[in-house]
Amino acid sequence: MSHAQSMGAAHAVGARNSDATDGTIPTNTTAVETNPGCPLMPTYGPPSVMFVRGSGSELFDRDGKRYLDFLAGLAVVSLGHSHPAVGAAISEQANTLQHVSNLFATEPQVEVAQTLDRLNGGGGQVFFCNSGAEANEAAIKLARRYGGHGRHVVISAFRSFHGRTLATLHATGQPEKHEVFQPLPEGFRHVEFGNADELERMIDPSVCAVLLETVQGEGGVNPLPAGYLEAVRKICDERDILLMIDEVQTGLARTGEWFGYQHWPVRPDVVTMAKALGNGMPIGAVWAPKEIAASFKPGDHATTFGGQPLATSAARAVLRTMEAMDAPATVNRVGGELMAKLVDVDGVRSVRGLGLLLAAELDEGIDARAVATTCLSRGLVLNAVTPTALRLAPPFVLTSEEIDEGLAIMGAAIADERSTTPAKGH
Numbered sequence: 433m434s435h436a437q438s439m440g441a442a443h444a445v446g447a448r449n450s451d452a453t454d455g456t457i458p459t460n461t462t463a464v465e466t467n468p469g470c471p472l473m474p475t476y477g478p479p480s481v482m483f484v485r486g487s488g489s490e491l492f493d494r495d496g497k498r499y500l501d502f503l504a505g506l507a508v509v510s511l512g513h514s515h516p517a518v519g520a521a522i523s524e525q526a527n528t529l530q531h532v533s534n535l536f537a538t539e540p541q542v543e544v545a546q547t548l549d550r551l552n553g554g555g556g557q558v559f560f561c562n563s564g565a566e567a568n569e570a571a572i573k574l575a576r577r578y579g580g581h582g583r584h585v586v587i588s589a590f591r592s593f594h595g596r597t598l599a600t601l602h603a604t605g606q607p608e609k610h611e612v613f614q615p616l617p618e619g620f621r622h623v624e625f626g627n628a629d630e631l632e633r634m635i636d637p638s639v640c641a642v643l644l645e646t647v648q649g650e651g652g653v654n655p656l657p658a659g660y661l662e663a664v665r666k667i668c669d670e671r672d673i674l675l676m677i678d679e680v681q682t683g684l685a686r687t688g689e690w691f692g693y694q695h696w697p698v699r700p701d702v703v704t705m706a707k708a709l710g711n712g713m714p715i716g717a718v719w720a721p722k723e724i725a726a727s728f729k730p731g732d733h734a735t736t737f738g739g740q741p742l743a744t745s746a747a748r749a750v751l752r753t754m755e756a757m758d759a760p761a762t763v764n765r766v767g768g769e770l771m772a773k774l775v776d777v778d779g780v781r782s783v784r785g786l787g788l789l790l791a792a793e794l795d796e797g798i799d800a801r802a803v804a805t806t807c808l809s810r811g812l813v814l815n816a817v818t819p820t821a822l823r824l825a826p827p828f829v830l831t832s833e834e835i836d837e838g839l840a841i842m843g844a845a846i847a848d849e850r851s852t853t854p855a856k857g858h
């Protein structure tokens with residue numbers, strides 16, 4: 433097959449075969465690796481479903497099958513799919529001004545920066561980028577600029593996740609992800625999550641910052657232990673080290689506060705965010721108090737698309753909608769109900785997390801990946817955040833009926849998985 437022919441086949445995604453080897457994206461179970469004509473690089477697992485539309489907490493595949501979305505595009509679509517205010521904002525902006533570059537200001541960009549500053553307590557400034565990794569990359573550069581020559585090391589926690597660029601990959605405290613990409617940029621150290629004594633021991637004159645999530649999302653939905661953030665703040669103050677909080681997954685009300693760190697009486701020096709800020713439009717941001725932001729000089733950092741009008745018009749609509757609905761209160765209400773019902777699901781041995789970022793630890797011997805796969809086939813989207821735990825990060829608009837419906841699917845999937853592994857179940 434010629435290249436042109438193979439590209440033509442690759443675009444023929446309307447085909448409905450489930451064992452595609454002809455370049456189509458499969459509708460259901462075909463693995464990418466057994467589908468050499470697939471146009472997507474195999475960086476993700478096999479795409480098992482192709483979604484064509486969504487509304488609120490519902491998704492529909494191209495066969496018209498309905499799914500309940502308990503994952504919200506990995507904590508992105510917090511306002512629900514196809515939110516009308518976001519859609520209207522993007523389409524109006526698309527017909528008004530699509531891009532001008534960061535040599536100039538735009539109205540949505542300025543309003544979003546002002547709102548993010550207010551939600552972080554004021555007195556700060558914002559840098560816009562396009563993703564969570566880019567936000568953390570910018571934070572790391574800001575910390576190095578703040579530290580000055582010889583003071584460039586960033587300490588983060590084991591089991592953390594901060595992104596996939598070379599620097600943020602090294603900041604990510606999962607050494608197994610580092611190996612095949614060595615050598616990684618120098619200047620990162622990892623400590624046990626929640627152990628302030630170890631953190632203090634790891635600090636020497638080369639350290640400029642500590643980078644932490646308030647709930648480790650990708651690492652298994654692990655909230656910070658009580659007292660830890662206050663202890664880290666004290667250490668950072670004593671040693672003149674920046675406390676940088678990665679709110680990429682937890683920010684924008686996901687945990688029941690505007691930002692996860694606001695569960696504790698601590699003001700960070702740098703806050704990074706992305707995911708929910710655009711409800712699906714790619715946008716990331718870094719906030720820092722003005723005196724710390726001033727470490728950046730013109731020319732130190734930049735990105736062509738960061739904060740461009742389409743992305744910031746979506747973010748402006750997201751922030752206005754979230755403020756109008758009191759998103760933190762909504763999350764506390766819906767999250768409280770979800771948590772209360774989740775602990776009663778047979779086969780769930782414990783639930784952890786904050787707000788609407790929860791993990792259900794399953795009974796011993798039950799394979800969370802197998803349960804997630806069964807759930808998907810029965811119309812419920814969630815993911816196995818560890819081999820033994822399911823992550824739930826649904827849209828904030830999830831209704832009581834949808835909670836009941838989703839948890840019924842989940843409970844039945846756990847029961848089925850238990851019955852296929854009788855030796856391990858109880």
Ligand SMILES: Cc1ncc(COP(=O)(O)O)c(C=O)c1O
Pocket residue numbers: 563564565566568593594595596645649650678679680681682706707
């Ligand atoms: C806490 C955290 N930081 C950073 C990232 C990376 O964000 P992105 O995938 O937008 O680069 C993620 C993504 O899951 C995340 O959860």
